[in-house]
Amino acid sequence: MNIPNVNETLELLRKLVSIPSPSGNTSEVITFVESFLSELDVTTQRNHKGALIATLPGKDSLNHRMLTAHVDTLGAIVKEIKPSGRLTIDQIGGFTYNSIEGEYCQIQTNAGKVYTGTILMHQTSVHVYKDAGKQERNQKNIEVRIDEVVHNAEDVRQLGIEVGDFVSFDPRVQILESGFIKSRHLDDKASVAILLQLIKQIIQENIQLPYTTHILISNNEEIGYGGNSNIPPETVEYLAVDMGAIGDGQQTDEYTVSICVKDASGPYHYSLRKKLTHLAIDNGIDYKLDIYPYYGSDASAAIRSGHDIVHGLIGPGIDSSHAYERTHKSSIKNTYKLLFHYIQSEMEV
Known part of the structure; x- marks a missing residue:
């Protein structure tokens, strides 16, 4: 099968990554997804944490499936306004400070005002700091230079910027x-x-799913608990759709769908993993099996919270995870194909 309108999927991806949504400040992107699904007449609801749950009725309403992907991202929060008028930041999510050095950023104030800036080392200028290249990239040395005329902390506060503002x-x-695709x-x-493009195809082609299927658009995955609640008791299978990690010792690449065998939480459900592998083989889908040693997903969060479910994890291969990332549309296609066949497959119930 071919993905319908693959370029449309990529443009949808462009729109999504362009909406700022660090964990803790995801309302705008959730509203975007909600509007997308509303135009398809898909039933949705927000949970108290602000995540979005879409439901597609299936032939079997007694046994359910749940799929999840997350819209929250890495980001930062203002920790301190320095006497110089620059900002110290605290991390949201797990990234290294060197991975954001030199990056442009936005600071959103409590009143909704947005300012731009650049994330820099305090000791950036090689004409001033002899050991600029040797200084450690850490919270102490990394700061935000605001694109406004500010000379001190009071000037910054006059703009409305304060400790706790999202970056x-x-x-x-x-x-x-x-x-x-690099972003x-x-x-x-x-x-x-x-997932959004898949839902669109299901609706437009009037595909009858074998089981009622819920899609959780999670908004707290980067901080560890996005998928640990709002799982209907009828749910049998819970599949997280999240990135495959690329690096030394990994099989995952930018061209196939990655099927996770194990991550830091332990092995994923063996029977579901085998089922996903067989679906890929039977349908000519390029895939890789892999282990992510320093990784956790919304599916593993659901297991830790005590839900009696069969859990799995697949996703496109993403290079340079938690930095300036890259994938290829081949990986997008293969992930889409596996999901298309998976949601129409039978469960062992």
């Missing part, structure tokens, strides 16, 4: 003729775009 990173998204926040907005 989001410029995604710098590019969709290239070679098929590569921040492909983790996990690539998966969200895939």
